[in-house]
Amino acid sequence: DTAVSQTPKYLVTQMGNDKSIKCEQNLGHDTMYWYKQDSKKFLKIMFSYNNKELIINETVPNRFSPKSPDKAHLNLHINSLELGDSAVYFCASSQPAGVNSPLHFGNGTRLTVT
Amino acid sequence: GEDVEQSLFLSVREGDSSVINCTYTDSSSTYLYWYKQEPGAGLQLLTYIFSNMDMKQDQRLTVLLNKKDKHLSLRIADTQTGDSAIYFCAALPLNSGGYQKVTFGTGTKLQVIP
Numbered sequence: 001d002t003a004v005s006q007t008p009k010y011l012v013t014q015m016g017n018d019k020s021i022k023c024e025q026n027l028g029h030d031t032m033y034w035y036k037q038d039s040k041k042f043l044k045i046m047f048s049y050n051n052k053e054l055i056i057n058e059t060v061p062n063r064f065s066p067k068s069p070d071k072a073h074l075n076l077h078i079n080s081l082e083l084g085d086s087a088v089y090f091c092a093s094s095q096p097a098g099v100n101s102p103l104h105f106g107n108g109t110r111l112t113v114t
Numbered sequence: 115g116e117d118v119e120q121s122l123f124l125s126v127r128e129g130d131s132s133v134i135n136c137t138y139t140d141s142s143s144t145y146l147y148w149y150k151q152e153p154g155a156g157l158q159l160l161t162y163i164f165s166n167m168d169m170k171q172d173q174r175l176t177v178l179l180n181k182k183d184k185h186l187s188l189r190i191a192d193t194q195t196g197d198s199a200i201y202f203c204a205a206l207p208l209n210s211g212g213y214q215k216v217t218f219g220t221g222t223k224l225q226v227i228p
Binding site for chain 2: 003034040041042043044048056090092100102103104105106107108
């Protein structure tokens, strides 16, 4: 009964490659997010979708492209991977603000770019 | 934007109480959260407090909120080795554009010594 699941858990790839991370939630939430956690454990929001519509788009290189085919799924595609993209990427979901619905996180995808 | 600060490290002996502190800058923050991250896992919501409260207790956890000083603390009573993890404070400002633009603190690594 996993609530927020993301795949793969680990991703090792070379610079210049393109990769995707998938996320699915079965909580019935309307809003989904991608967060990046760097090596110092600092968490920064990247994107958020509400009912398949992009609502938060932080200062992220346009090599990163989120896609939400439906409100239960939010995928992250990364083109031309760079060393600095190495991090743990977390998917999360919640209800929209105004309802106290805390973020529910997946277990993360550790991306290593060599 | 909102800034959330925490001390980076705390070491306590098993059975003692732990107090993890957090400060935030946006006085409009409506909900304040505490999350726990164990190694290799996502963030797990521990507890939260609404801004019109000054204290919330949940079993071994006590959250104190000082709105005037914009200071939040998490007290863990009878700390156990299983409490060893990174603890994140997070704030949701009222003026986040109607969406859950939660800002996370830097995380406090709690080490429990047997």
